[in-house]
Amino acid sequence: MKKLILAAIVCLLSVTYSQAQLLPSFKLGVKGALGFSTLHSEGKLFNSNTKTGYQLGLWGRVGIAGFHVQPEAYFANKKVGLKDGNESGDATFKSFDVPVLLGTKIGLGPIGFRVQAGPVFSFAQDGDIDFTQATNWDSYKKTSTGIIGGIGADISKLTVDLRYEHGLTNLNGSGNDNQKIRMWTIGVGFAFL
Numbered sequence: 001m002k003k004l005i006l007a008a009i010v011c012l013l014s015v016t017y018s019q020a021q022l023l024p025s026f027k028l029g030v031k032g033a034l035g036f037s038t039l040h041s042e043g044k045l046f047n048s049n050t051k052t053g054y055q056l057g058l059w060g061r062v063g064i065a066g067f068h069v070q071p072e073a074y075f076a077n078k079k080v081g082l083k084d085g086n087e088s089g090d091a092t093f094k095s096f097d098v099p100v101l102l103g104t105k106i107g108l109g110p111i112g113f114r115v116q117a118g119p120v121f122s123f124a125q126d127g128d129i130d131f132t133q134a135t136n137w138d139s140y141k142k143t144s145t146g147i148i149g150g151i152g153a154d155i156s157k158l159t160v161d162l163r164y165e166h167g168l169t170n171l172n173g174s175g176n177d178n179q180k181i182r183m184w185t186i187g188v189g190f191a192f193l
Contacts, residue, residue: 030190034054073098075095
């Protein structure tokens, strides 16, 4: 009799969990992040001149059956260090970024862990280059693409993310150097819906 009752409880919980996974979910929130970026040029794996920037914006998430799509829109301030021989300086890339992340959430109720990845589209706003050897800011491309991947956690309405962004577009329009942004971000968000 105990085995029959236990089996009935397990079946009931399985059906309830699977029904909950089939119901669509929707979240909308705000986020902020710190970004640690470098401008990667060919021939260099790491740049010791990592600089800290930030991101501020909105995110949404639509999920069903354990998977979700998370579009975001935020203002990004990406700082990088530049070095050419004995001369060094900084550059700031300001952009409006739109990532579209696909992911899954593991967990029950208000606590869960996420794995996400997807493309990011960047639209340059303006920038500053404090480096005399650097080409003019106008020679840098105004749009670029990249890929983002990372992990995150949801605790009720609070979200925390750790992501890596890998630039795919050569930012230098003059064609002299193949320069791409590489960036780690640590973000915190809040879902108000």
